[in-house]
Amino acid sequence: MNGDIGIGAAPAASRPHESLTFGPTLSILPPNDNVRELQTILRDRNTSRSDFKFYADKLIRLVIEESLNQLPFTSCEVITPTGATYEGLKYRSGNCGVSIIRSGEAMEQGLRDCCRSIRIGKILVESDTDTHAARVVYAKFPEDIAKRQVLLMYPIMSTGNTVSQAVNVLKEHGVKEECIILSNLFCTPYAAKTVxxxxxxxxxxxxxxHHVAPNHFGQKYFGTD
Structure with a gap:
C-alpha cells in the first residue's frame, strides 16, 4: 500500500490490492487494538444484539470525533473565570449532519452527543437487489444546506452506489463537493475507489x-435481523 490513504494505515489483513490508490481525501481511523477489537466484535456472528449496539456506538463515536476534526475551525479568544485571555479555536458556523436511511441513522446519536444542537437531514436511497442500481426516493435537508459543511453518515459501503446517489442529491441542492465529509465505519476497497x-x-x-463488508450492520443494530 502506498502511503496516501490518509491519517492511518490499514491493518495488514484488511489492506486492498496494491494497485489501488485513493489519494489524500480518504482517511482511515488511526489503528489501535481498541479499534480492532470493536471491528472484531461487530463482525462476529455470535455477538448478541445488545452487545452489537453497545460496541457499534463506541466505534461510531470514535469515527464521528475524527470526522469532526476535519471540519473547518477558526481562531477565537475567550476570557477565563480568572480574567485571563485564552486564544483557542471554534467551529465555523454552518455545520450539519445528513444520514442515509436506514443504517446511517445509527450514527445520528453519536453526532448529537458531540454536537448538541446540530441539525440533521435525511436521504433515503433504494437499491435494486440484483443490479445494485440505486435511486433516491426521499430527501429532507435544512433550507440553507448549500451554505453548510455536511457530515454525511453511512456506516457500510460495499459498492459506493448508495453514497454516490446521496452525494449527487446534495450537489443538486447546492452543496459543494469539498464541503462534504463522508463518515463511514466499514468500506471495501472497490467502494472507496468508486467514490x-x-x-x-x-x-x-x-x-x-476490507474486501468483505459487514452488510448485516443495519439489521443487527436495529434488531430487524
Missing amino acids: VDYFPKMKILTSEL
Missing part, C-alpha cells in the same frame, strides 16, 4: 478498508 473517482474533492473517513 473517490466520482468525487475527488469530498473527504472520506472510515475505520477500515
Whole structure:
C-alpha cells in the first residue's frame, strides 16, 4: 500500500490490492487494538444484539470525533473565570449532519452527543437487489444546506452506489463537493475507489478498508435481523 490513504494505515489483513490508490481525501481511523477489537466484535456472528449496539456506538463515536476534526475551525479568544485571555479555536458556523436511511441513522446519536444542537437531514436511497442500481426516493435537508459543511453518515459501503446517489442529491441542492465529509465505519476497497473517482474533492473517513463488508450492520443494530 502506498502511503496516501490518509491519517492511518490499514491493518495488514484488511489492506486492498496494491494497485489501488485513493489519494489524500480518504482517511482511515488511526489503528489501535481498541479499534480492532470493536471491528472484531461487530463482525462476529455470535455477538448478541445488545452487545452489537453497545460496541457499534463506541466505534461510531470514535469515527464521528475524527470526522469532526476535519471540519473547518477558526481562531477565537475567550476570557477565563480568572480574567485571563485564552486564544483557542471554534467551529465555523454552518455545520450539519445528513444520514442515509436506514443504517446511517445509527450514527445520528453519536453526532448529537458531540454536537448538541446540530441539525440533521435525511436521504433515503433504494437499491435494486440484483443490479445494485440505486435511486433516491426521499430527501429532507435544512433550507440553507448549500451554505453548510455536511457530515454525511453511512456506516457500510460495499459498492459506493448508495453514497454516490446521496452525494449527487446534495450537489443538486447546492452543496459543494469539498464541503462534504463522508463518515463511514466499514468500506471495501472497490467502494472507496468508486467514490473517490466520482468525487475527488469530498473527504472520506472510515475505520477500515476490507474486501468483505459487514452488510448485516443495519439489521443487527436495529434488531430487524
